[in-house]
Every structure is written in structure tokens, then in C-alpha cells.
Amino acid sequence: MKLVPIAPFSASVLIALAFTSCGLEEAAKSPEATRFLTSTGVNTYSKIERLPFEYAWRDPKMKISDYKYIVVRPVTTAFLKKDHWEQSKSEFVPDEKTYKKRCTELARYFSKSLNKAFSDPICVFYKTTSTSQPGTLILEVALTEVRFDSEAPVVPAGPAEGNVTGLLTGLPICSFEARVTDAATGAVVTTASDRRVPEIKVIDPEARTGAAPNERICDEWAKQLMESANIEIFPTVKRSWFSLF
Secondary structure (H helix, E strand, O other), X not given: OOOOOOHHHHHHHHHHHHHHHHHHHHHOOXXXXXXXXXXXXXXXOOOOOOOOOOEEEEOOOOOHHHOOEEEEOOOEOOOOOHHHHHHHOOOOOOOHHHHHHHHHHHHHHHHHHHHHHOOOXXXXXXXXXXXXXXXXXXXXXXXXXXXXOOOOOEEOOOHHHOOOOEEEOOOOEEEEEEEEEEOOOOOEXXXXXXXXXXXXXXXXXXXOOOOHHHHHHHHHHHHHHHHOOOOOXXXXXXXXXXXXX
16 A cells, blocks of 8 residues: 655644744643632632633532523623733734724624524523523623734645645634623622633635634634533533644
8 A cells, every 4th residue: 555645744834833832832821810700709720620621610519400591791801901912913903903803803703602602402501681580690701811813834835735835823812711600699600711722724824814713712612611511411521632722
């Protein structure tokens, strides 16, 4: 059997990885808790092994069976640091105003993704807009760090690479914090936070906008936040196998 050589393609990817190594090293840092979570008074650096988030906490007295409904609040950007925009500076993010606009758009996208995830028939909760019904939880999510793709290197194309071309992404970063409260008492019952880069993949440079990789991170988080409540169906919630951090 004749083996198909893959070395040229692998070499191109390795070259691009070398360029992104600094960005990936930066992405490996753990999220820092903001006032969104520290104001709750709970442990913001605890871990739950069955969940894919860097940090997670759950009130040990909480009985998930006591709750039937969930209200999903719009994602907020109020806890982003003002100086973060400079890390995203590029032709797509030339100034702070543009950065804030893109972050707002990303928050709206994240909100839609969360609403879609919690509307899934397998979700243990009925999504509602009313907080007056007994057994209701309120989910609040904040984007606490956003860095858009700005310096991903070009991977050269050629016959040996099988016309592989584009940008090796992985430099965008997103951090989020989530808190869930009992609608009747206002007590915090669970929290989570994470910092993540998207999967590494080669994309068409003509299609790059600086937003899509961050949206993939939000989609994954939305799905995992919903699954994390479905203990019977998802005893262990995992990241996609290609997620690096």
C-alpha cells in the first residue's frame, strides 16, 4: 500500500504554530474574577471536575429537582476592561469605539446562542421570561474579556500543500462569567467562569472578519452551560476535542 506523504502540510501548520505560540501561551492563563462574580461572595476559584469550565461552584444544598424554569438574561459587556481593545487593534478594530461595537455584537450573538441552547428539548428546564413562577432560576452571563483575531499568520499555499491556504487562527480570546440565582430568594446557587481560544483551523483569508472565531467559543459555552444542568443525560460535560485551553 502506497502511503500519501503529509509532511509538507504538517510543516506549514507547524510554521504557523510557531508564529502563534506567543498568543497561545497568553491564552493559557486562567480567567481573573471580576466584580460580576466577586460581588456574589461565593468561591470564584473552585472547580467541579465534571464540568469543562476553568472554575465552577455550586451550592451543595441546591436540589436541581426543585427547579423547572429558567430565565436567560441578555449577555452583558459591562465588566470588560477598558484597555483590552488595544490587544485587538487591526484593520477590523481600528479604535475603541469599533471594539465596543464588536463586543456588543458578540454579546448579542452569545445571548442568541444561549437562548437556542436552553430551548433545546433535552434541556431539563422550561425557558421562560417570568420570574414569578415557583422553581425558577435566573441565568446571567458576562463577557469579561474579548480579543479579536488581529495577527494570525498566513499559511503558504502550493501543490505540495494540496492548495491549503489561509490563516491559522487561535489568537482570539474570550472569557466569560456566569451566575445562576434562585428567582424567589435571590440566592446564588451556582457560578462558572472560563477563558478560551477557538479551535485551530485553516480559514480563507478573504472571509476573515475577526468575529467568527469568538462566536464559535460562545456557541460551545452556550451548549456546555445547558448540558451542565442535565446531570442525568450528561454526567460529564466535555469541551470539543480540538479546544486547546
